[in-house]
Amino acid sequence: MNYLSITLWSDSSFFSPYAMSVYVALTEKGIPFTLKRIDLAQHQQLSSDYRALSLTCRVPTL
Numbered sequence: 001m002n003y004l005s006i007t008l009w010s011d012s013s014f015f016s017p018y019a020m021s022v023y024v025a026l027t028e029k030g031i032p033f034t035l036k037r038i039d040l041a042q043h044q045q046l047s048s049d050y051r052a053l054s055l056t057c058r059v060p061t062l
């Protein structure tokens with residue numbers, strides 16, 4: 001089966017249960033994805049690059 005290229009943006013310490021849920025679902029389904037992590041403690045979710053990806057500026061983002 002072909003999949004679109006998927007990138008999962010998570011927090012750097014995997015503290016977020018929401019991000020972990022997406023990680024587990026993708027992994028269990030065998031769906032390939034690229035993992036990128038941002039440091040919430042450093043407020044990287046508020047960077048202009050991440051704002052362009054996420055309207056809520058939260059993780060996870062797919």
Ligand SMILES: N[C@@H](CCC(=O)N[C@@H](CS)C(=O)NCC(=O)O)C(=O)O
Nearest residue numbers: 016017018040045056057058059060
């Ligand atoms: N599922 C909701 C909630 C996600 C959420 O609350 N994520 C937290 C981590 S568990 C977060 O990114 N917090 C960073 C912030 O609020 O600045 C959403 O995507 O909007």
